[in-house]
Amino acid sequence: MAAATSAMAEREAWELLAKVLDPEIPVLSIVDLGIVRQVRHGSDGRLHVALTPTYSGCPATEVIRRLVRTALDTGGYQDAVLEEVLSPPWTSDWLTAAGREKLRSFGIAPPAQSVAHPRQLLRAPAVSCPRCASRDTQRLSEFGSTPCKAHYRCSACGEPFDYFKCL
């Protein structure tokens, strides 16, 4: 009985968290982004939610923490405990497949490589334009409007676009 209840609470919390959107890329939820590490009903009877930051200096981290707090509070989990986990470090591989698709339709090219294969990272990735899908694109700068993005331009359709970097 208790086990069923805690499993239900955990499932419900995941659903609440799936509605918390990244403040800087508001089509992505924090679950899509892969920064919710764990939701666990602790032996203290409270819900423990573990989050991990993307980039160490990302200003969205604190905003996200507040948004998660609010979501849990309004969902009836006022006593939930928020934890920060650093290890293993977040990488762009934690983005879900749904998250990658949402990025593309929002006009941000998703990470083109997996960081699990470091040899691949030695070559510049072929980034496809999120608008016209052409692979004829050009990197303008490895740094963009947020820590996680680089700045590209499509040589086929001429549009500039953001690329979600491999980290």
Add this chain to the structure above:
Amino acid sequence: MQTETRTEAQQQQAHCHYVLRLADTSLVLGQRLAEWIGHAPALEEDLALANLSLDLIGQARLLLTYAGELEGQGRDEDALAFLRDAPEFLNLALAEQPNGDFAHTIVRQWLIDAWQLEIYGALEHSSDTRLAAIAAKAIRETRYHYRFSSGWLVRLGDGTAESRQRTQRALDDLWRFTAEPFAPDEIDERMSRAGIATPLPELASRWSARMEEDLRAATLTRPATQPFPWHGKRGVHTEHLGHLLGEMQHLQRSYPGARW
């Protein structure tokens, strides 16, 4: 018994100072880079330097928080960043050197990025799991920083006569600070013995080889002058740190406890 307690306390203090050195180097360099915002030669470079700054300050926050816990005096990241004076800062003297021109900033960045690659790479396997976690996170960001700074080093060094001359000048000027990062003192040695850090001389040769390779690609000459052993990490700084802190700490010093 008493000696044991004293040794333990010394070890704890050395551990705290070791983490503070890493934290302060990131913080001070992050603050320096932030001075470029709105002044860089091109918008892309302005954004790049601001991003580097943000990453470094983020790394500094994680490290300062940890150093505060090791110290055990109740100082948090803000107290450590904003309420310490220059002699209490333990950053490498290289990090506090003024921005100069763009070439100067790039050379300073490249020297520190390459150093951080070695340090964080080694700390990923530290017996201190907290430090290992921070290092594993930081090194991913540092790889981007190094790609940026080494890329520019080559473009500037192997560029026009003007850019080449300025980059060589920056290198000649900053070279004297390159002994400190790899010169171990008793804190470094304590950390190595405890399995927390890798002995610096082991990392120095890899750093040096990387320098050689990049300088060759950039057609620049490694300065023949012997670097001077500065002691930034012991709190002995060049005159530039005080000015940097004057700006960085102004608000908290003038309006203690101000929040927004």
